[in-house]
Amino acid sequence: MxxxxxxxxxxxxxxxxxPGFAWGFAASAYQIEGAxxxxxxxxxxxxxxxxxxxxxADGQTGDVACDHYHRFRxxxxxxxxxxxxxxxxxxxxxxxxxxxxxxxxxxxxxxYDGLVDALLAAGIEPLVNLFHWDLPQVLQDRGGFAxxxxxxxxxxxxxxxxxxxxxxxxDWMTLNEPAVFAFLGHADGIHAPGLxxxxxxxxxxxxxxxxxxAAAAVIRARVKDARIGIAFDVNRVGPATDSDRDRRAAAQxxxxxxxxxxxPLFGRGYPQLGLEAHRAAGHLDGVELADPPGxxxxxxxxxxxxxxxxxxxxxxxxxxxxxxRPGSEQTQxxxxxxxxxxxxxxxxxxxxxxxxxxxxxxxGAAYPDDVDPDxxxxxxxxxxxxxxxxxxxxxxxxxxxxxxxxxxxxxxxNYEWSLGYTRRFGLVHVNFATQxxxxxxxxxxxxxxIAATG
Ligand code: FCB
Numbered sequence: 001m002x003x004x005x006x007x008x009x010x011x012x013x014x015x016x017x018x019p020g021f022a023w024g025f026a027a028s029a030y031q032i033e034g035a036x037x038x039x040x041x042x043x044x045x046x047x048x049x050x051x052x053x054x055x056x057a058d059g060q061t062g063d064v065a066c067d068h069y070h071r072f073r074x075x076x077x078x079x080x081x082x083x084x085x086x087x088x089x090x091x092x093x094x095x096x097x098x099x100x101x102x103x104x105x106x107x108x109x110x111x112y113d114g115l116v117d118a119l120l121a122a123g124i125e126p127l128v129n130l131f132h133w134d135l136p137q138v139l140q141d142r143g144g145f146a147x148x149x150x151x152x153x154x155x156x157x158x159x160x161x162x163x164x165x166x167x168x169x170x171d172w173m174t175l176n177e178p179a180v181f182a183f184l185g186h187a188d189g190i191h192a193p194g195l196x197x198x199x200x201x202x203x204x205x206x207x208x209x210x211x212x213x214a215a216a217a218v219i220r221a222r223v224k225d226a227r228i229g230i231a232f233d234v235n236r237v238g239p240a241t242d243s244d245r246d247r248r249a250a251a252q253x254x255x256x257x258x259x260x261x262x263x264p265l266f267g268r269g270y271p272q273l274g275l276e277a278h279r280a281a282g283h284l285d286g287v288e289l290a291d292p293p294g295x296x297x298x299x300x301x302x303x304x305x306x307x308x309x310x311x312x313x314x315x316x317x318x319x320x321x322x323x324x325r326p327g328s329e330q331t332q333x334x335x336x337x338x339x340x341x342x343x344x345x346x347x348x349x350x351x352x353x354x355x356x357x358x359x360x361x362x363x364g365a366a367y368p369d370d371v372d373p374d375x376x377x378x379x380x381x382x383x384x385x386x387x388x389x390x391x392x393x394x395x396x397x398x399x400x401x402x403x404x405x406x407x408x409x410x411x412x413x414n415y416e417w418s419l420g421y422t423r424r425f426g427l428v429h430v431n432f433a434t435q436x437x438x439x440x441x442x443x444x445x446x447x448x449x450i451a452a453t454g
Contacts, residue, residue, distance in 0.1 A: 083447045363386070
């Protein structure tokens with residue numbers, strides 16, 4: 001970081017990536033599509049949860065969101081205009097199977113079919129993610145991901161999507177951030193379905209791992225040469241202080257959360273330290289755990305945003321405070337900015353698990369952006385955040401990590417879950433009253449970076 005100017009220079013940074021590096025964007029169905037009741041879409045747990053009084057910061061739903069369902073051609077053109085080579089989007093399960101299982105809604109599949117064609121015509125590789133948290137409500141009514149039957153439901157859903165899109169899509173992702181879905185949705189209650197019960201969350205986590213394996217097998221059977229991945233969020237975890245207690249807490253948390261999924265995915269079963277912590281906290285009471293089958297992965301997707309510090313409030317596992325260090329540099333989410341954590345995370349994950357390939361499947365920052373009177377959006381803090389993280393990705397690449405691509409979160413400002421429309425992550429500004437899209441300065445910067453690659 002000797003020369004701050006140089007750090008932001010997209011041409012210098014771009015030259016550190018090989019030709020063909022898959023620069024792209026990531027997004028998810030519920031956060032952008034809208035059209036919640038159109039063309040036969042069934043209800044999802046987010047349709048339900050977003051209507052729970054007090055659940056969402058601004059009381060808003062994803063009913064309209066970015067209206068991407070109707071504007072996807074314009075949005076693909078926007079991405080192409082920036083020079084994107086890849087787009088990671090998710091399929092809404094309730095659009096494809098309104099009843100969760102059984103009869104397929106062809107109109108739902110038609111939408112993704114059209115999106116894939118538009119992407120390919122624009123020279124953008126689609127990466128299809130099957131599950132970004134919008135479970136059909138009817139399946140939640142039967143226990144959702146805590147019901148072991150979900151493994152078959154998920155594999156069945158995967159097979160329908162693979163059958164329709166598999167002739168044109170090579171890159172598949174089963175789940176987005178299974179730890180967030182399991183823990184925030186079922187133990188902390190701040191995401192759909194809004195439950196607060198640790199044993200349920202642990203069953204959900206276990207079924208997600210089994211669901212990944214089952215869906216991967218189905219995709220392999222249906223799609224020749226499919227590449228299978230999963231998007232897992234590993235933020236930088238560290239102790240809040242140098243005390244033994246904080247250091248032990250940080251190690252327990254990363255084992256009980258990150259290794260809890262990664263170890264089984266890479267065929268090692270559940271990690272000992274995490275097991276002890278969850279057991280001691282009563283999270284496994286009444287839960288029958290058997291190690292899930294090893295995951296089938298061609299690449300590991302890493303979603304990376306921040307550093308989390310763990311402060312132990314007592315010696316009891318999970319009696320912890322987790323968050324940004326006071327006084328640290330933070331985004332509007334209150335997330336501590338730590339670009340080195342992306343480099344170190346990539347290097348360490350590769351050293352520990354040796355996935356054949358890695359992709360940064362999400363990275364980005366929320367700031368309150370406005371369109372200036374001259375029509376520009378001067379989002380220099382986002383631009384700097386992206387530049388520093390792209391630099392960290394280049395460092396990881398040069399350290400030998402087989403990094404294949406990077407997806408910025410996100411193309412558009414969108415529905416940020418329980419924070420509604422109060423957080424803007426887009427490189428393109430969305431006026432939610434008019435749906436007008438405006439490229440921010442960060443989008444122009446990203447375009448120059450992509451152009452300079454190779
Ligand atoms: C990730 C989610 C994504 C988005 C970003 C900001 O945890 O996968 O949907 O909300 O955070």
